[in-house]
Amino acid sequence: MPSQLYQEVPLAEKERLFQLVKSDARFDSYLYGCYECGICVAACPSARFYDFSPRKITQTLAREDVELFYEQLNDDVWNCSQCFSCLRCPRQNSPGGLITIMREVAVNNGLKTTQEALAGYTRIIYKIMTTGTQVSPDMLQEDAFPDWGPQVKEVAANLELWRRALPPETLHTTGLSWDVEERTMHELYMIWKLTGVMDMITALDEGLHDIMEEIMEDALEDSGLTID
């Protein structure tokens, strides 16, 4: 039975996105054939908590069911934790790898559902891409992490002192998880630009892109690194 969701999206558009996934250079070595043994689902941590099945993703791509593919591209691929436990597939498929390709296509094409799915991660994307570290100590606010208990408030109040109590000097930071060398950050910025990650961010969140672009441009200008 064809999917009833996303009827407003033309079949040609779904087909175009499917062809982008199928023509990816990795596709053929990620998908051989599926006999529905379910070992990928058995191994999948996400499948235990969400209505998510790496088997169904693989099966849908194998069948070239474009309607269902589009539904999964919107509603399923962000439930994967990309842990690749599914690599134990006896047919040597990589359901997680197929999802990697689908995510890239979803991001590059600025799918609305992808923007929504990733909206909550704006701060983390900003942090990682501009500093190279993810959750920094100063993000530990009482209101942001109530499940961490009442001591979070006390720690946050004297954060710098607590951090200085840690033996490695590289951890005496509050705005970064650890001290990142300037040179490392500059190389990171070069990698984002050269590999097209900045373009992906444009499709996803133009405002975020512009903020980061400005930071990176200024830093690279001072660094003397140039893109030829």
Place this chain on the structure above:
Amino acid sequence: MSLSERVMVIGAGPAGLEAARGVADLDRQVLLVESKGQLGGTPYEHYATLTPHLRETGDVMRAMLDGINSHPLVDVRLETRVVASEGEAGHFRVTLENADGQRTEEEVGAVIVATGFSHFDPGRETQMYGYYEYDDVVTLVDAEHMMQNGRMVRPSTGEPPERVAFIQCVGSRDRQIGNTYCSKVCCGIASKQSIEIKRMLPNAKIFIFYIDMRMYGFWEDQIYWKAQEEHKVNYVRGIVTEIIKKGDKLLIKGEDTTMGRPMEVTMDLVILSVGMEPSRGTLQMGQIFGLPREPHGFLATVGEPLDTVSTPVAGVFVAGAAAGPKDIEDSVSMGGMAAAKAVGLLNRLARALV
């Protein structure tokens, strides 16, 4: 009464041919009785190619047929039936009847029954597939006939199909029909045919609807994985319950258990994977020689799993699909074994007379 050293083989399919060749190679005379007008049995008559290597049946079996036709110890009787038998091991008196109704009596010391199977008649299926209503619902056998002619088409239009569905287990694994067994070869044959259709019609979409795919041993990667990986055949777990006509297409209804939802899709051609039942000849030989049938209706053997060819009647052996669903490898293996057992029995009887 003197011992007859001759062995009668009934049925000239792969099992009977190999049994005849085996007996003759052991230096005994063979009386090979075949009801049809040619040697080779069901595969030779009906199948374009053989599973799993997809080689043309004629090419594969020709040497076997030539070996029998030219063997001085094999007396071939085509268009001939066994209509009566009396006596016992070492001394059977059998009555043969040819196409003209002429009867002759023959003395044989042992009998190998290799009368095979018949394809399940889909008019008897419990679902509603409409084999006798819709031109574009055919069987594996009909599809082989199309492949023999080199043209894979929708019978209703004569045009090549764009979407083809195989439905597995038609007439097999069904208590309501009375066949609770698996017919063993249909999964392999459907997969083989799907590869052949993709070779003939590369743009066709092919679906195989199944309960379990039963592709034992080397068939797993030789045909199942090959069909799926190289030819992009879609295997969908779920059996179709009904086929109805929708315009000039066939609408098939079932459950897609893989995705956990009901399924309604249109097809241009539906191929029913019909299973095996004992042939009429097998049932008749069972009556004539007093051979008991096992619970599924095929001829019973004793001493399974170690003896696959001895029946409870001394001097009568069975080979091939007369004893149950068999692939061709099993059939010829049984044929060779039945030959050895039959000649061995005659040797023992001869020693006892000395």
